[in-house]
Amino acid sequence: MPERKFTVKPSLTTRGLLPENQETPLEFLQADTMNNYQFFRRNHFEYPALNQASYRLLLGGLIKQPVSLSLQDLYRFPARTLKVALECAGNKRGFFEPKAFGEQWGKGAISQGYWRGVPLANILDLTGFSSHAEEIVIKGYDHGGRKDSDKTYPYARSLPLEKALHLDTIIAYEYNGQPLSYKHGYPLRLIVPGWYAMASVKWVRQISVIGTAFNGPFQANDYMYYPNKETDEGAFPVTVQNVNSTIQSPQDMEEVSGRRHRIRGIAWTGQGSITRVEISLDDGVSWNEAAFHASSSPYEWVSWQYEWKPDRAGEYSILSKATDSTGRTQERKAFWNRKGYGYNAMDHVKVRVH
Known part of the structure; x- marks a missing residue:
């Protein structure tokens, strides 16, 4: 009887279940791209319910006229493929001394692979956006409550116009040559290379052009560096990944x-x-x-x-x-x-x- 050979596949390291937050088993991987299962998972809320048949990407705000795009519309745009490492802003949080509150990530809140999609700039070109535009707000389908408020919020972030119009900032619909997986943002995910992954909004629902600074809670409260333990003095936003x-x-x-x-x-x-x-x-x-x-x-x-x-x-x-x-x-x-x-x-x- 031939000898059986068993392949051991490393599991994700669980940091939370509701919402799901899990680390890539980075220490046990030698490939430089992660498949969907190996890719770390970072969520603020439970996974959203989506209807693929009726899905539309909506564009509004300071534009000449509202735009509504189907997935088939997006597939007709010229596409770009980028190899990008996405890193959670809280990666390695568990190593801070003194400790900082939040998910106690080790080294595995980072993964990389090939993302394919449409430059956000090309989509915005359809809108004839106003010369008064300052920021582009991207809102996801995921939503829920926060511990610091009794309101319900969608996950939404903004980008300054210059970053939003960079041709490497894309609305991705594929990862490693396959449609995005549900847990990683299907059907559309913003990819902002070089910035921490909080900017790469999943399950993109709406894009809005605004003429002021966006002050949603995931922009103005979270994802800010607060150097002072007691006050907000000296705070500044989390953006570019550190070396x-x-x-x-x-x-x-x-x-x-x-x-x-x-x-x-x-x-x-x-x-x-x-x-x-x-x-x-x-x-x-x-x-x-x-x-x-x-x-x-x-x-x-x-x-x-x-x-x-x-x-x-x-x-x-x-x-x-x-x-x-x-x-x-x-x-x-x-x-x-x-x-x-x-x-x-x-x-x-x-x-x-x-």
Whole structure:
């Protein structure tokens, strides 16, 4: 009887069920694209009920006339395909010291793949929007209550006009060559490369052109950096992804044997490109450059590796540090903020070599 071979597939790490919030098992994946199952899930509300047969994308606000588009209408536009890493603004929140309230994400609130869709700019061109336009508001079908209010709100965010009109800001209808999955925004999802994923609104319902600053709760209250623990003084909005890196292997507190090991991981940035990844094997006393190939897309992460030959048995404190082409680099300590956004301190694992 032939020997059976079993394939073990890593599961998502659950952070919440109602609404569903789950992490990508990043430490156990070697591919640089995630399928729908492996892609992290971040929700503020329960999943919305949608009727595909009657679905229309509505455009309104400061435009010459309202526009209503079917999915078939959108499929007729010239399309773009972009490889983009989407990162939750709360990725790695669980590492902040002191702790910040919210989902205690580890390293897995980031995933990437190929998104295909229509530039938002091309859709807006249909509307003849006003010269007084300042921001574009994108509203999703998902909605519900908030703990700080007795009202019900849709999930809605705005983009400044310049970002909305960038040709890489797209209304996506495919992921990795397949229609978007229901849990990741089917039938349409906004993709805003280089910004944290709170901007990439799922289940897009309506696009509105406005001439003032949008002040919905997911714009004016959430997704703001609050540097002060007690007051809102000095607050500023969460937008562009920070430069960052993650060690995938070895894992924290892992015991390894032998005298040859490959330290590997990923690095990414929302501005420019990754130009250097450094590894320290002595808790930051000295640094060594890791090898990586420059990415073909400015919006994807780079995979890096470092061949390590430990000269002794014992405990090691390993750090990773990425630098991008704008000169931004990771610091030893993250910029603390009350809601725990944008964590990008050097990644850190401890291992014991036998």
